[in-house]
Amino acid sequence: MNFLECMRRFSQALLIITNSIVGLLGLAVLILGIWAQVSGRDYFDFLSLGADYSPVGILLIVVGVFIVVIGIIGIIGAIFAGTLFGRITLGLYAVILGLLILCEISIGIAAGVKRNDLNSYFRDSAQQTFNESGSDPSKADTWNTLQTLFDCCGVNSYKDYRYLNGNNSVPASCCNPNATDFCDSIRLDVTNNTGYYISSAGCVDVLVSGVDTYLGAIAGGGIVFGLFQIIGVVMACFVAIYKDRENKYEVV
Structure with a gap:
């Protein structure tokens, strides 16, 4: 067994493993979308999205299904790499993955440019729902x-x-x-707070700080995931093309 054949088999196995992981990540996004659709109303109400929150959950569900399908295509292509069907599947997988990488780069650049605008919108929306919570019981429940x-x-x-x-x-x-x-034994009001009875941190600062932390983690994970995707494109092309050459040599 020559070096290229060893690399082909290694790449084939790695494609199966990585796409299995991709499929699980897609499943996680799908579950998150279902949660957002079913139980995420409080958080969307906080951002004054109200009844318009539904597309967010639906979008996550669609993205999750899309990622799962990509993973399945990659696994099938890797398993049947020795057949024409497998090579065509790997070619389709490489094209889809390449387009996905371009979309992710565009979204990442747009997110970086609009990050300050997003924080400003987040604060303005929170202030709006807070002002409405004095007369709207549903908004008050969200804040509580x-x-x-x-x-x-x-x-x-x-x-x-x-x-x-x-x-x-x-x-x-x-x-x-x-x-x-x-708190059960005193009247909670602004004047008797000593920094102990009442939580002193503002909700927007806490949430923005958490969002920034998670965005940093997501950005780092996105870079790693993007590298895996690039490697996946290279491996898919290598497995498909090398097998094709091998078959041609055997015929000759």
């Missing part, structure tokens, strides 16, 4: 959920409640998790 979940209070700080209702009262969801017993 987020404040409890992320240990925060108000848009910028707990002091925002002074301007919301005019009586300095702060909802129980702003209580510091470490001071629950104290």
Whole structure:
């Protein structure tokens, strides 16, 4: 067995493994899309998307299915690489993956350029839903959920409640998790906060910081994933082309 044949078999096995991983990642995106469609309403309400949130979950579901299909195509092409069907499948896989890489690069550049605009929109939307929470029970429920979940209070700080209702009262969801017993025995308002009873961090700062952290992780993961995709294109072409040459030599 020569070196090129060893490389072909190694590339074939690696294509099967990497595309199995890609398929699992697609399944994770699909599950996230289903969650967004079923249980993500509070977070979309926070961004004042309201009933318009549905396309986000649907988009994630479509993307997840697309990634799963790509993984399946790659696996099938690698398994049947010794046949004409397998080589055609690998060629289709390489073309789709190449187009996907170009789309990811474009989206990455656009996301980097619009990042500040996104943060500004995030803050403005949060302020809008916060202002509406004084008269809209559904918005108030959304804020209570987020404040409890992320240990925060108000848009910028707990002091925002002074301007919301005019009586300095702060909802129980702003209580510091470490001071629950104290919160049950005192009146929660802006004036008696000592930095302990009421969570002092604003929800937008907490969420933006978390989003920035996750975006950094996603960007790093995207770079690694992109490199794997480029390697996948090269391996798919190599496996298909090398097998074709091998068959031609055998015929001659």
